[in-house]
Every structure is written in structure tokens, then in C-alpha cells.
Amino acid sequence: MRNSHFVLAVLLAAGLSDPAQAGLRVVTTLQDLASIAQTIGGDRVETFALAKGYQDPHFVDAKPSFILKLSRADLVIVAGLELEIGYLPPLIDQSRNEKIHPGNPGYLDASTGCDVLQRPTQVVTRAMGDVHPYGNPHYWTDPENGRLIARSIAVRLGELDPAGGPIFKRNLAAFEARLTAKEKEWDVAMAPYAGANVITFHESWPNFAKRFKLEIVGTVEPKPGIPPSPSHTLDVINLIGRDHVKVILVEPYFDTKTPDFIAEKTGTTVVMFFPSVGGLPAIRDYFDLFDHNVNAFVDAMKGKGAT
Numbered sequence: 001m002r003n004s005h006f007v008l009a010v011l012l013a014a015g016l017s018d019p020a021q022a023g024l025r026v027v028t029t030l031q032d033l034a035s036i037a038q039t040i041g042g043d044r045v046e047t048f049a050l051a052k053g054y055q056d057p058h059f060v061d062a063k064p065s066f067i068l069k070l071s072r073a074d075l076v077i078v079a080g081l082e083l084e085i086g087y088l089p090p091l092i093d094q095s096r097n098e099k100i101h102p103g104n105p106g107y108l109d110a111s112t113g114c115d116v117l118q119r120p121t122q123v124v125t126r127a128m129g130d131v132h133p134y135g136n137p138h139y140w141t142d143p144e145n146g147r148l149i150a151r152s153i154a155v156r157l158g159e160l161d162p163a164g165g166p167i168f169k170r171n172l173a174a175f176e177a178r179l180t181a182k183e184k185e186w187d188v189a190m191a192p193y194a195g196a197n198v199i200t201f202h203e204s205w206p207n208f209a210k211r212f213k214l215e216i217v218g219t220v221e222p223k224p225g226i227p228p229s230p231s232h233t234l235d236v237i238n239l240i241g242r243d244h245v246k247v248i249l250v251e252p253y254f255d256t257k258t259p260d261f262i263a264e265k266t267g268t269t270v271v272m273f274f275p276s277v278g279g280l281p282a283i284r285d286y287f288d289l290f291d292h293n294v295n296a297f298v299d300a301m302k303g304k305g306a307t
Contacts, residue, residue, distance in 0.1 A: 024161055027073040027100075029084050030057060031278040032140050033110055033149065035285045037077060040154050040171045044164040050088075053278025056253040057137075058225075062087045070095035073106065074160055077153065080111035083137035108156050111137070114145040117206045138275060142207035143183055146286055150175050182287055186212070186294045193301050197243045199236060199268070201250045201259060204275050208293070217243045220250075220259055228258045240266045247300045249273040269300040 023044045028034040034049040041047070048069050051060045057079070070076065070091055078084055092100060099106035116135035139145045154172040158165035194213035198205075201220040209216050218239045222232040239245070240262070248259045248270050259270045273293055274283055283289050 024074040024157065025069075025072050026075045026077065027069050028077040029060075029088060030079055030140070030276055032146075032276050032286060032289070033077045033079065033153075035277045036146060036150050036175070037153050037157075039175050039285070040150055040168055041157055041164075042167060042171055044161060044167060045157065049278070051276075053274065053276035053283065054252050054280075056251070057083055057276070058086065060084070060087045062091055066091050067094050070100060071097050073097060073100050075106050075108060075156065076100040077108045077110055079137050079140070080109035081116065081134045081137035081139075105156070105159060108152060110149045110152060111139060112152060114139045114148050115142060115207065115210075117210065118203070136203060136206055138204045139207050141205060141275060142211040143179060143186070143286075143290055144211065145207065147176060147179055150179075178287065182290065186290055189294050189298055193297070196301065197245045199240065199245050199248045199262075200273075201248070201254050204251055205249060205273070212294075217245065220248065220262070233258055233262060237262055237265050240268055247271050247297065249297075251275055252279050269303075271296050271300045273297075 023046055024041065026034070026037050026041065026045050026047045028037060028047060028049050030051055031049040031053045034047040037045060038047045050066055050069075051057045073095075076092070078088065097106070098104065101107060102109075116137075116139050119135040120133060140149065150172055154168045157168045161168075190212040195215060197215045197217045198209070199218050199220065200216055203219060203221075203224050205216060208214070218236055220228050220233075220236060222229060228236075245266075245268055248263060248268050250256055250259050250270055250272060252272055252274060256270060262268065263270045273296065274280060274289065277283055277286060277289050279289075280292065283292050
């Protein structure tokens with residue numbers, strides 16, 4: 001125990017001894033949140049995301065370096081809805097940075113005010129799988145929620161850095177204008193597929209489906225976080241034939257063995273769908289994320305093969 005305290009003291013001392021840096025240090029749990037925060041904050045912020053876009057955000061390794069980042073942070077932005085419950089609270093405690101604790105100005109829950117789906121109407125138990133008791137935490141996959149997140153970030157940055165307030169407002173206006181234009185572009189691309197039935201691997205896409213009028217008729221997982229069984233896989237195969245499903249959406253961190261098997265038996269297309277910025281090097285920001293996924297979906301529906 002004494003050794004662990006010594007290591008923590010060394011980490012904190014190293015961080016606090018760094019030369020003073022202009023601007024706000026912002027730590028986010030997701031690269032999506034870091035992308036939006038960087039866009040709004042510009043040169044007045046430095047961002048760092050704990051989870052990378054190619055990693056499962058439910059399972060993040062708590063690295064000692066994260067404690068250092070959090071100890072120096074002016075603001076922590078989380079997805080909330082207990083997405084980070086497995087790793088973040090102990091890191092915040094160990095950072096000994098009081099201002100980033102929940103309820104303080106240095107802590108921002110990005111889900112506040114967003115359209116959160118699948119809020120349970122009954123008591124959540126382990127028998128239901130990895131169901132989140134406050135609703136589905138993948139809400140940023142609807143770009144309109146991205147708009148709301150950006151507004152929340154702009155307000156909080158302005159509170160922490162009043163001198164930068166006008167800059168944050170201008171950057172927010174530019175972000176929203178670009179988002180409005182891109183939404184029109186994405187809506188046009190997806191319009192021909194309104195009402196299309198899809199299968200997903202995990203419950204990551206209800207917000208995306210709602211936005212673009214898709215129908216998620218089943219999942220490869222029998223329950224959230226539960227590996228697919230042979231009997232459930234057969235049910236999915238039968239479901240695909242009955243509901244004329246053309247695509248199976250799979251996140252980059254899941255094994256594609258079962259989806260590939262299902263696709264082989266049914267003629268569907270497995271589409272690698274990325275929930276977060278950074279899932280591929282080409283997905284550099286929040287706009288790239290939707291550009292990639294919309295294009296991948298359209299290509300698959302047109303029969304251009306797996307992506």
C-alpha cells in the first residue's frame with residue numbers, strides 16, 4: 001500500500017512540476033467528446049480521450065497515466081449513464097483533483113439534455129445482460145445529440161474560461177452550421193433506405209436507427225454483453241429470412257466469426273460500423289464518423305460488398 005501511495009505521489013509531482021500551460025486541460029472518456037470539445041475550445045483547450053475509438057468503451061483499462069491526466073485536468077467530460085462506471089470513479093478518486101468530482105464545475109455529463117433511448121421501465125437485473133439502468137449510453141450516434149453536446153461543452157468552457165467565451169460561441173456557431181449542412185447530406189443519402197430492417201451485433205445503434213428511420217429487428221448477442229449461442233444464431237438466421245434483412249452492423253472490437261457465419265447462410269452483408277471517432281485513422285472528427293458510416297451503409301445496401 002505504501003508503495004502504491006509513493007507511485008501516486010511521484011506521478012502527481014511529475015504532473016504538477018510541468019511548465020504551466022495556457023488554456024484548459026480537458027479529459028474526456030470518448031474520442032467523440034474530445035473531438036467536439038477541441039472543435040469548440042480551439043487553441044484555448046488541450047484534450048485527451050481515455051478510451052480510443054477502436055476500443056470497446058464499456059471495458060477500458062485503467063492505466064496509471066490516466067491518473068496523471070486527471071490530476072491535471074480542469075474539466076472531465078463523460079458520456080454518463082454509467083458507461084464509465086467500471087473504471088472512471090476510482091481514477092477520479094485517485095487523482096485527488098477535487099474540482100473534477102461529480103457535482104463540481106470540472107465535471108460535465110454530456111448526456112444531460114440529450115435524447116436517451118431504451119430507458120428501462122423495470123428493475124434491471126444481471127439476468128437481462130449488460131443493460132444500463134439509466135438508458136442506452138450510445139446517444140452520440142445521433143448527430144442531433146452531438147449538437148446538444150457541443151452546446152453543453154461551450155457553456156461549461158465559458159464558465160471555466162470567461163475570457164474565451166466569445167471564441168467558444170463563435171466556434172459553436174460554426175460547428176452547428178456545418179452540422180446542419182452535413183445532416184441534410186446524410187439524410188439525403190439515407191432516405192432511400194427508410195424503414196429498412198437491420199441486425200446489429202450489440203445495442204449500440206438505437207439512436208442512429210431512429211435518426212435515419214431504420215428498424216433494428218434483432219441482435220447477434222442474445223442479450224447485451226452475452227456471447228451468441230448456437231440456438232440464438234439459428235433464430236437470427238430465421239429472422240433475417242423472414243424480415244428480409246440485408247445488413248448486419250458490427251462494431252470493430254467484436255469477433256466477426258458469428259456474423260460472418262450468419263452472412264454466409266443468409267446472403268446478408270456484414271458492415272463494420274464505427275461507434276466513435278478514431279475507430280479508423282480516416283475518422284478524425286465527429287463529421288468523419290457519420291460520413292464513414294453513412295457511406296458504408298449505403299454501399300452495403302447497394303450490394304457493393306462488406307466494408
